[in-house]
Structures are given as structure tokens and as C-alpha cells.
Amino acid sequence: MENTAKLPIPFGWYCVSLSRDLQPGEVKPLHYFDKEMVIFRTDAGEAKVLDAYCPHLGAHLGYGGKVAGENIACPFHAWEFSGEGTCELVPYAKNMPPKVANGKQCIYAYPTVEKNQAIWVWYHPEQIAPLFEVEDLPELHSNDWTEISTYEWTFHSHIQETAENGCDAAHFMYVHGSQDVPKGEVRHEGFQRHAHFVSQAPEIFEDGSIDTTGTRFRESYLDTSSNGPGQTWQRFSGVFETFMMGTVTPLDDNTVHLRFVFTQPKDLNAGQDLMSQAVIQNVASQVEQDMPIWEHKVYRPQPVLCDGDGPISQFRKWFSQFYADGSGTKDSKAA
Numbered sequence: 001m002e003n004t005a006k007l008p009i010p011f012g013w014y015c016v017s018l019s020r021d022l023q024p025g026e027v028k029p030l031h032y033f034d035k036e037m038v039i040f041r042t043d044a045g046e047a048k049v050l051d052a053y054c055p056h057l058g059a060h061l062g063y064g065g066k067v068a069g070e071n072i073a074c075p076f077h078a079w080e081f082s083g084e085g086t087c088e089l090v091p092y093a094k095n096m097p098p099k100v101a102n103g104k105q106c107i108y109a110y111p112t113v114e115k116n117q118a119i120w121v122w123y124h125p126e127q128i129a130p131l132f133e134v135e136d137l138p139e140l141h142s143n144d145w146t147e148i149s150t151y152e153w154t155f156h157s158h159i160q161e162t163a164e165n166g167c168d169a170a171h172f173m174y175v176h177g178s179q180d181v182p183k184g185e186v187r188h189e190g191f192q193r194h195a196h197f198v199s200q201a202p203e204i205f206e207d208g209s210i211d212t213t214g215t216r217f218r219e220s221y222l223d224t225s226s227n228g229p230g231q232t233w234q235r236f237s238g239v240f241e242t243f244m245m246g247t248v249t250p251l252d253d254n255t256v257h258l259r260f261v262f263t264q265p266k267d268l269n270a271g272q273d274l275m276s277q278a279v280i281q282n283v284a285s286q287v288e289q290d291m292p293i294w295e296h297k298v299y300r301p302q303p304v305l306c307d308g309d310g311p312i313s314q315f316r317k318w319f320s321q322f323y324a325d326g327s328g329t330k331d332s333k334a335a
């Protein structure tokens, strides 16, 4: 049997918009999870996400739909729907059609939350209710941290590949030019995965100058975490602090939308700020180094691994819990 496979879209919480990109009264079409959807922010400020197509004659609510108070009005014949997917008004009919009367849900409404300056929807292929929560990240709503700076990319790959990259230790040397293979302590805790890395960084003195003699070093820490397949975050600390939230959202089973959101403490000194900016540049440029590999590779369900490869098998076992059809477990049984 050929040792390649296609993986489906895993379930989880996925970022579909940054908060600042959706103002009250705004309506936008969305395409994620191989689905057409509509996102809107009600006049009261709540973000809502529905399947796109109107139950009446099938218009896409994301193209020309308008916010009407807490509802969205269809662009075709102005029927109004709530963010929960119930029909609230058929403006020109004497009677509500029975299929949508009495608060019956007639459009699928995605569980939606707003946290960490982002709007998240819960995707499950069988529309099962959320099994865990979006992790709240204090750095993203603290006055002591700067306004966010963001990067984003859309490219062809499966979401598991971008996640696997972080524990593929050897590629850091050959793709990203690292001096050695980073070794981290990894913990798997249910839907979350955490890794802790220690390295040496040049000392930054109180006046903000950086040691250039190559003799003064301090331990620098990187803590990376994942919460399901769609939410990750990284904390750099020790010599300087920087925080990044990464979100990965599948457009389909071979396209992902990746967003990096950075913030740093407002009170960094000049040297710490310089190092923080260098880290941000480096993290962002790594994506561009990985991208040509991701875009053209195949997925090997039974890879030939060696002892320097990092915890790829454990990662896959952890990630397989997010496949509703058991895809990942089939791989390990076959191995």
C-alpha cells in the first residue's frame, strides 16, 4: 500500500477573524472548513457565525446581508435571522412558514466566542457541541502589554503539518539555520500540549546594552503550547519577554490560514526591545522558510523516523484525538 494519506479537518476552536476586523453592523462572507459561512457583528456588539445560505431561496447572507439590530437580514427578500439561526421576521408574509415558525432553528449557528482579541468558532464535522474551551491569554488583554502586531499567510498544507513542524527537531538546523537541535520537555495534557525549551542568550544589561563580548550569557526560555489544533501560543522569557498567539484555521483539507499575533511588555529597555523585534522577525521568517516544503510535501502515515527526529510519534498520537473519524489512530495501528 502506498505510504501516503489524506487527513480530514480536525475538530476544535478556530480563529475566523481578529476582533478589530469586524465592527458592529459589519457582515462578511467566510470560507473555512470547506463551508460557506457568514460572520456579522450585531448592533449590541456580539459576533455571530452562521452557515451562509438562506433557507428561503438560498441567497448567501454574506454578500449583501445587513445587520438589523441583533439579526441579519437576507439580501434577497429581507427575511431576518438571529445569530442562533432562528427566523425572526418574514416582512411581507401574513404567516410564518411552519418550517421556520416558533423559534425553530433553520440555519446552523457555529458556537462562537470572542477572546484574546479574536473571534473563534467551534468546528466539528458532526456538529457536536464544544468539548473544550478557547484558552484565555492574559497578555492579550493587559494594559501592560503593547498593541498587537500581526502577520498572516494562506497556503496549501494540511493543518497537522504546520503543527507537527514545532516538534520536528531536526528541521530547525536544515531549514531555519539553527546551530543545534532544540530539545524541549514536552507535556501532553488532554486537549493541550506544552513544551519548554531552555537556551543561552547574550546578557542584556540594565541600561539596555547587549553583551557583545560573547562571554556573558543568561538562560532564555521558550514555552510553547497548543490548545486543540487551532490555537497555539509562545512565551519567550528570561532575558526579555515576548508573547505570540498563533492561530491555524483550515480553509479545506489542503489549505490553511495562519495568523501570528505578537505583543510585548511596554516597559522593555532598548536592548530587550531589539531582541524582541529580532525574535518576531525570526519567527515570521521561519514560516516563509517552511512554506515551500509544506506546499509540496505528502503526508507519510508511517514515516521512517530516526533517533534525532524529536517527539513526532507522540505528537501524532496527541493530535489524532481531534479526528472525529479516528484517522490518526488508524495510522498508528497500521504502523
Ligand code: FES
Binding pocket: 054, 055, 056, 057, 058, 059, 074, 075, 076, 077, 078, 079
Ligand atoms: S433567499 Fe433569503 S430571504 Fe429570500
Ligand SMILES: [Fe+2]
Binding pocket: 165, 166, 171, 175, 176, 286, 290
Ligand atoms: Fe519550521
